[in-house]
Amino acid sequence: MKIVILGCGRLGSRVALKLGEDEKNEIIVIDKNSDSFSLLGKDFKGKIFQGDGANMETYNKIMNEKVDIFLALTNIDNTNIMAAEIAKQKYKVEKTIAKVDDPIRARAFEELGIETICPTLLSEKKINKMIEKKKIKESESDGDV
Amino acid sequence: MKIVILGCGRLGSRVALKLGEDEKNEIIVIDKNSDSFSLLGKDFKGKIFQGDGANMETYNKIMNEKVDIFLALTNIDNTNIMAAEIAKQKYKVEKTIAKVDDPIRARAFEELGIETICPTLLSEKKINKMIEKKKIKESESDGDV
Numbered sequence: 001m002k003i004v005i006l007g008c009g010r011l012g013s014r015v016a017l018k019l020g021e022d023e024k025n026e027i028i029v030i031d032k033n034s035d036s037f038s039l040l041g042k043d044f045k046g047k048i049f050q051g052d053g054a055n056m057e058t059y060n061k062i063m064n065e066k067v068d069i070f071l072a073l074t075n076i077d078n079t080n081i082m083a084a085e086i087a088k089q090k091y092k093v094e095k096t097i098a099k100v101d102d103p104i105r106a107r108a109f110e111e112l113g114i115e116t117i118c119p120t121l122l123s124e125k126k127i128n129k130m131i132e133k134k135k136i137k138e139s140e141s142d143g144d145v
Numbered sequence: 146m147k148i149v150i151l152g153c154g155r156l157g158s159r160v161a162l163k164l165g166e167d168e169k170n171e172i173i174v175i176d177k178n179s180d181s182f183s184l185l186g187k188d189f190k191g192k193i194f195q196g197d198g199a200n201m202e203t204y205n206k207i208m209n210e211k212v213d214i215f216l217a218l219t220n221i222d223n224t225n226i227m228a229a230e231i232a233k234q235k236y237k238v239e240k241t242i243a244k245v246d247d248p249i250r251a252r253a254f255e256e257l258g259i260e261t262i263c264p265t266l267l268s269e270k271k272i273n274k275m276i277e278k279k280k281i282k283e284s285e286s287d288g289d290v
Binding site for chain 1: 155156159160163164214216239240242244246247248260262264265267268269271272273275276279
């Protein structure tokens with residue numbers, strides 16, 4: 001699979017390294033800041049491309065061949081939303097995932113048919129589970145269960 | 146339960162509202178920026194406290210009574226780590242959860258016995274699942290399964 005990842009921050013770099021473990025995957029990581037690529041370490045076998053996700057030129061240069069998965073994982077919701085739209089509409093990428101921190105925008109965007117991941121919602125769910133577990137533990141020790 | 150939440154950003158405010166739905170919970174939300182409290186809306190029944198999580202004074206003022214759960218959810222890993230340590234060590238809060246965006250620090254901190262949530266790791270897991278699903282779908286349509 002050809003996989004393009006926009007944003008080489010903590011999340012983008014980890015995802016790139018993980019997906020790069022599979023030799024069948026061809027990974028391209030884009031970031032406007034070349035320093036970010038250091039997060040990939042020296043064993044990363046994919047390609048890196050310095051370019052701004054808010055600039056169409058970037059996509060013209062690397063999306064001309066079929067891309068199977070496009071992941072927009074910068075720290076800026078608007079950039080991710082725009083990039084995912086471009087990948088889906090202009091380059092017909094089948095699987096497009098955008099990171100959207102704002103839960104309200106994430107939901108609106110999902111309704112437009114682009115998959116999102118919302119770290120805020122994921123964290124909220126996790127916290128609820130952790131607290132639920134504490135409550136269950138306490139009611140058990142109180143003899144309620 | 147008495148629950149103290151440090152940080153009234155997207156995550157902190159959502160968690161406060163959710164936990165506040167249970168009338169048995171007494172919620173106190175701390176933020177150094179009073180504008181942040183607007184995220185709670187006008188129906189929030191808990192208390193708000195303007196104070197800096199990096200300042201011990203803040204805790205002296207609100208942690209003198211027993212706190213059951215302390216959540217450190219600001220956008221700054223170091224503040225969250227410090228706050229969680231104070232809650233656990235000085236105020237003996239039984240359940241302390243800190244948001245730590247950096248996965249490496251999150252793991253180190255978990256080893257010190259404080260529960261963390263790492264939005265980066267949660268997002269990474271979610272992306273892996275979403276891509277795994279695509280792969281399974283494709284191999285099914287290829288007749289591999």
